[in-house]
Amino acid sequence: MSERIADRLKADVYFKQWNKIGEELCGDTVKVVKNHSSCSVVLSDGLGSGVKANILSTLTAEIISTMLKEGAPLFDTVETVIKTLPIDEERKIAYSTFTIIQVHDNGQAYLVNYDNPSPVIIKNLVASEQEPEEKTMLGRRLLIYHFQLGADDFVYLMSDGVLYAGLGKLLNLGWGHEHARSYLEKITRKHKKVKPVVDNVMDLVYSYYGGECGDDATLVGIQVKKIQKVVIFTGPPLDPRDDEKVVKKFMKMKGTRVICGGTTSNIVSRITGNTVEIDIQKVNSDLPPVGKMKDVDLVTEGVLTLTRTFEYLKKCGGDEELLPPKNLNGASQLAHILMDADECHFIVGRRLNPFYQNPNLPSSISIRKNMVERIVELLKQMGKRVGIEYV
Amino acid sequence: MDEKITVEVCVGTSCHLMGSSVLISTLEELSADIARKIKTKLSLCFEVCHGDKNPPVVRINGDFYDEMTPDRLRELLLKMAGETS
Ligand code: FES
Numbered sequence: 001m002s003e004r005i006a007d008r009l010k011a012d013v014y015f016k017q018w019n020k021i022g023e024e025l026c027g028d029t030v031k032v033v034k035n036h037s038s039c040s041v042v043l044s045d046g047l048g049s050g051v052k053a054n055i056l057s058t059l060t061a062e063i064i065s066t067m068l069k070e071g072a073p074l075f076d077t078v079e080t081v082i083k084t085l086p087i088d089e090e091r092k093i094a095y096s097t098f099t100i101i102q103v104h105d106n107g108q109a110y111l112v113n114y115d116n117p118s119p120v121i122i123k124n125l126v127a128s129e130q131e132p133e134e135k136t137m138l139g140r141r142l143l144i145y146h147f148q149l150g151a152d153d154f155v156y157l158m159s160d161g162v163l164y165a166g167l168g169k170l171l172n173l174g175w176g177h178e179h180a181r182s183y184l185e186k187i188t189r190k191h192k193k194v195k196p197v198v199d200n201v202m203d204l205v206y207s208y209y210g211g212e213c214g215d216d217a218t219l220v221g222i223q224v225k226k227i228q229k230v231v232i233f234t235g236p237p238l239d240p241r242d243d244e245k246v247v248k249k250f251m252k253m254k255g256t257r258v259i260c261g262g263t264t265s266n267i268v269s270r271i272t273g274n275t276v277e278i279d280i281q282k283v284n285s286d287l288p289p290v291g292k293m294k295d296v297d298l299v300t301e302g303v304l305t306l307t308r309t310f311e312y313l314k315k316c317g318g319d320e321e322l323l324p325p326k327n328l329n330g331a332s333q334l335a336h337i338l339m340d341a342d343e344c345h346f347i348v349g350r351r352l353n354p355f356y357q358n359p360n361l362p363s364s365i366s367i368r369k370n371m372v373e374r375i376v377e378l379l380k381q382m383g384k385r386v387g388i389e390y391v
Numbered sequence: 392m393d394e395k396i397t398v399e400v401c402v403g404t405s406c407h408l409m410g411s412s413v414l415i416s417t418l419e420e421l422s423a424d425i426a427r428k429i430k431t432k433l434s435l436c437f438e439v440c441h442g443d444k445n446p447p448v449v450r451i452n453g454d455f456y457d458e459m460t461p462d463r464l465r466e467l468l469l470k471m472a473g474e475t476s
Contacts, residue, residue, distance in 0.1 A: 262403035262436025278402065278433035285412040288402045291435060301404050301435060 008227040009151060010342055011039035011103045014195045015220040016202040018161070020049040021212040027053025028159045028218035031065035037105045040068045043220050044098040045116060045159040053216065060085065060096040074102050078112050082137050099157045103149060103224060111145040111155070117163055120181045121147065122154040125192075127185040149224045154188050154197075161217030162201075166208035175208060194221035229255030230341040232334075234302060235349030235368050236263050237391040246391050247271040250347055251295060256337055261302030261368075264349060265291065282329075290330040298337065300330035306371045309334045313375065318382045344379055345387040348372050395430045396471050399450040403436030406447040414447060417461040425472045 019026045027049045033040045042064045046056030060081060067077040078100065086095055097115035111119055113132070121128050132143035149155070158180070166175050175183075183204070187197045198221040205217055231253045237246050247268050250257065259265045265276050276291040276299050283289050287308060288301035308331035316322035316335075326336045338344060348369055372388065379386045398418065402411050418431055437455065440446050444457035449464060456467070 262401075262434075263438060265435050266438060276435060278435065280415065280431060280433055283402065283412050283415045283433070285410075288404070288407040288411075288435070289433065291433075299435065301402070301407065304404055304407065 007151070008105045009103070009107050009149070009224050010105065010227050011041075012194055012223045012225055013039065013041055013220065014198050014223075015043075015218060016198050017216065017218040018202065018206060018209075018213045020161070020214065020216050023050045023216070025051055025054040026218070027057055027216040028161070029054070029057040029061040030218060030220055031061040033065045033068045035069070035071075038102055039222075040065070040074075040100060040102040041157065041220055041222060042068075042098060042100050043116065043157045043159065043218060044096050045161075045216070045218070046096045049216055056096045060098055064098065064100055068100075068102070074100065074110055074112065078114075078142065079137060082114075082140055082142075101155060101157065101222065103155075103222065105227070107149045107224065109145075109147050109149050109155070111147075113143045113145070114140060117158050117160055117177055117180075118143075119145070120154075120156040120158075120184050121145075122156075122185055122188050123149070124153070125185075125189045127181050151224060151226045152192065153224045154194065155222040156184055156198075157220040157222070159216060159218040161213065161215035162205055162219050164215050165205040165213075165217065167214060194223040197221055227343065228341045229253075229343045229345070230258060230337055231255055231345045231347065232258045232260060233264055233268070233347045233349075234260035234306065234372065236261075236267055236351040238350040240351075242391060243267050244271050246347065246349075253345065255343070255345075256298075256341070257296045258298045258300070258334060258337060259293070259296055260300050260306055260334070261349075264302065265293065265299045268293065268296070284329075287329045287331060290333060298330070298333055300334060303368050303371060305330045305334065306368065306375065307331075309338070310371055310375050310378070313338065313378050338375070338379060338384075339382075341384060343385045343387075344376075346372055346376065346389065348388060348390050350390055396428055396468065397430045397432065397450075397452055398468070399432045399434050399437075401434045401437050401440075401446070401448045401450075403434070403440065403446075405440040406436075409446040411447040413461055414449060414459055414464055417464050421465070421468065425468060428472045429468065 013032050015030045017026045027046045029044045031042045042061045044057040044060040046053030063081050064077055099113045099116045101111040103109045121130050130145050130147050132145045135142045135144055163177055187200050191197050198219050202219055233250045237243055269275055274294040276293045278289050278291040291299035293299050312323055312335040320339045323335050324332045326333055376386050376388055400411055400414050437448055439448055447459050448457045449459045
C-alpha cells in the first residue's frame with residue numbers, strides 16, 4: 001500500500017504598522033521566529049503609546065520570541081511571559097497584550113491570544129469561525145485556538161488600533177471586527193497574496209483615521225504555502241559512465257526541475273528519450289533561448305544564463321519585485337524560479353567543455369562551478385536551504 | 392513530391408557567442424517562396440564545438456557546416472531550394 005506523503009508547508013509573513021500621530025516609535029512589536037519545522041509570529045501591543053509602549057511591547061515580544069527560538073514549548077513560553085508581565089495598578093490592565101501563532105510544517109496551528117482583537121482565519125478563501133478555548137492563567141484570561149491550515153490559507157493578527165480606525169471621525173465606532181473581517185476576506189480573495197492584502201487594508205485604516213492615527217495600528221498577514229523545491233542540473237558529469245545514474249537521480253527528485261547547459265540537456269535527452277523543443281520566436285542576440293522537455297520545467301543554455309541569473313539575483317537584493325519580468329529570457333525565468341523556492345539543490349557536473357578554455361572568449365564564462373557557487377551564496381543569504389553536489 | 396530542407400541552427404553557448412542569433416534572423420528574412428521549403432529547428436549544442444568544428448554551426452539535411460555566416464547560409468539555401476523545385 002502506498003502512503004501519501006503530505007507536502008510540507010511554510011508560512012510567509014508580512015506586516016505593516018502605523019504609529020500613533022506624533023509618535024516616533026510604534027507601541028506595537030512584531031517578531032517572527034522560523035526554524036526547520038515551524039514558524040511563529042508574535043504581535044505585542046504595549047500600553048499607551050510612544051517610547052513607553054514601544055519598550056513594553058518590545059520586551060514582551062522579545063521574551064516570547066527568544067524562548068520560542070530556543071525551542072521552548074508554546075505554553076511554557078506563555079506562562080513565563082504572563083508571570084513576568086506586570087499589571088497597571090490604576091487601570092487593572094496588563095502593560096502589554098499579545099497574540100502568538102505557531103504554524104507547523106504539517107499545517108497544525110496553535111494560537112494564543114491575550115487581549116488583542118480576535119485573529120481572522122481564512123481557509124479556502126472563506127473566513128472561518130474558530131471557537132477558542134478559554135484558559136485562565138494567573139488570573140489572566142487567555143483564548144487558545146488550535147486548528148489545521150492548508151496551502152493558501154491565511155491568518156491575520158491585528159492590534160486594536162486597526163479596529164479603532166474611523167472612531168469618532170468617518171465611522172462612529174470605528175469599523176469594528178465584523179467589518180474588518182469581511183473586508184479581509186474580500187481582499188484576500190482578490191489578491192491571494194499576503195503583501196497586497198496587508199498594504200491595502202492598512203491604507204484603508206490610514207484613510208479611516210483621516211491620516212491621523214489615533215492609536216498604533218499593526219496588521220500581520222500569514223499565508224501558508226507549500227514548500228517549494230527546485231533542482232538544477234548543470235554540466236556533464238566528470239565520468240561519462242555516471243551520466244545515466246545522475247540523470248535518473250535528477251529525474252526522480254521532487255520539485256521544479258531545471259537543466260542549464262546544452263550538453264547537459266543532450267545527456268538528459270539521450271537517457272530519457274525526450275527531446276528538447278526550442279521556440280524560434282524567442283531568439284535574440286542577448287541570451288540563448290530556452291527549451292522545454294517532458295518532465296523538466298525549464299531547459300536553458302549554461303554559463304551565459306547562469307551568469308545573468310546571478311546578476312539579476314544580486315541586483316534585486318532578495319526582493320522578487322525588483323527582478324526583470326519572468327518571461328524576458330532564460331535567466332529571468334531561472335531567477336524567478338530560484339526566488340520562489342525554499343529549498344534549492346544543484347547538481348554540478350565537472351567535465352570541462354574545452355571550448356571555454358579558448359583564450360578569445362570573455363573570462364566571465366570561464367568556470368561554471370564558480371558561477372554556481374556565487375549563486376548558492378546569494379540564495380543562502382536570502383535564507384534558503386541550498387545543497388550543492390558535484391558529479 | 393516536395394522534400395523539405397531541414398535546417399538546424401545551434402543556439403548553444405559557443406554558437407550563440409559567435410552569432411547564431413543573426414543566422415536565425417537570416418532564416419526569418421528569407422522570401423516566403425524559399426521559407427516554404429525549409430523546416431527550421433534549434434539545438435542547444437551539436438557537441439561538435441569541442442574541437443572539431445568552429446562555431447557557429449548549422450546542420451542542413453544532416454550535414455554540418457561550421458563558421459557559418461548569414462551570406463553563406465543564404466546562398467546555400469537558395470541553391471538547395473533551387474535544386475528541389
Ligand atoms: S554550442 Fe553549437 S555546437 Fe556546441
